[in-house]
Amino acid sequence: MNVEDKVAIFEVELSFIHNEVIREFAKLCIGAAPDYLFYDCPASSTGKFHPMDELAGDGTVIHTKKVFTLAYELSRGLDVESHRDEILAACLIHDLLKQGKKKVGHTATQHPKLAAELVEEVQAATQMLSEETFSIIRNCVLHHYGPWSMKEIRKPLKEYSMEELCVYVSDFVASKRPVQVNYRR
Numbered sequence: 572m573n574v575e576d577k578v579a580i581f582e583v584e585l586s587f588i589h590n591e592v593i594r595e596f597a598k599l600c601i602g603a604a605p606d607y608l609f610y611d612c613p614a615s616s617t618g619k620f621h622p623m624d625e626l627a628g629d630g631t632v633i634h635t636k637k638v639f640t641l642a643y644e645l646s647r648g649l650d651v652e653s654h655r656d657e658i659l660a661a662c663l664i665h666d667l668l669k670q671g672k673k674k675v676g677h678t679a680t681q682h683p684k685l686a687a688e689l690v691e692e693v694q695a696a697t698q699m700l701s702e703e704t705f706s707i708i709r710n711c712v713l714h715h716y717g718p719w720s721m722k723e724i725r726k727p728l729k730e731y732s733m734e735e736l737c738v739y740v741s742d743f744v745a746s747k748r749p750v751q752v753n754y755r756r
Contacts, residue, residue: 572606572609572610574601574602576609577601577602577604577609578598578601578602580601580609580632581597581601581635581636581663584636584639584659584662584663585597585598585663587639587643587659588656588659588660589656590656592699592700592704593656593657593660593700593704593708594656594660595699596660596693596694596697596699596700596708597659597660597663597664599693599697599699600660600663600664600667600689600690600693601663601664601667603667603689603692603693604667604668604689605667605668605670605672605673605674607670607674608631608632608666608667608668608669608670609629609632610628610629611628611674612628612629612630612631612632612669612670612674613625613626613627613628613630613631614626614630614631614633614634614666614669614746615630615678615746616676616677616678617677620746621634621746622746622747622748622749625637625746631666631669634666634745634746635662635663635665635666637745638662638665638666638738638741638742638745639659639662639663639741640745641740641741641744641745642658642659642662642737642738642741643655643659645737645740645741646658646659646737649733649736649737650733651733651734651737654707654734657704657707657708657711657734658707658711658734658737658738660708661707661708661711661712661715661734661738662711662738662741662742664686664689664690664708664712665683665686665711665712665715665738665742666682666686667686667689668682668685668686668689669682670682671685672685680721681721682716683712683713683714683715683716683720683721683724684713684721684723684724686712686713687709687710687712687713690705690708690709690712691709694709707732707734710732710734710735711734711735711737711738712738714726714731714735714738714739715735715738715739715742716739716742717739717742717743
């Protein structure tokens with residue numbers, strides 16, 4: 572799959588990132604993602620941790636779009652709209668290596684670290700981002716797994732920045748079944 576096709580999948584989401592440099596950085600990260608992510612990567616290989624619509628081959632793409640949508644709104648609720656572009660870029664990047672650099676058939680426990688390393692590699696090659704912007708995106712990606720992070724990168728939620736919390740909560744909520752209530756008077 573070529574870079575243009577990968578980026579086109581997230582064209583709508585990318586249009587919501589107003590800062591052109593951050594948008595282009597996100598495109599470079601998306602373009603560097605392994606091909607399997609775009610056609611054969613369910614958000615959950617067991618079906619335990621994601622809703623039905625995320626269990627097919629395009630499940631991680633669907634999940635990423637949900638995370639992005641939730642974070643767009645939650646960034647306002649958490650009063651971090653000034654860093655919304657960084658948060659949105661992190662949402663697009665967070666699961667780009669869901670099953671590792673090469674497809675392993677299940678979620679790779681180290682995928683947050685691998686995705687953060689991708690951010691580091693793109694930044695090292697391009698020097699596109701300011702140190703602050705780079706740090707926000709990298710840390711949001713690295714800590715998106717919350718309490719399920721690998722021991723070496725795990726930190727208490729009370730130590731999360733509001734931007735990190737926004738990405739983590741958006742990812743967590745997006746992975747749950749839709750909330751439904753039955754109410755009759």
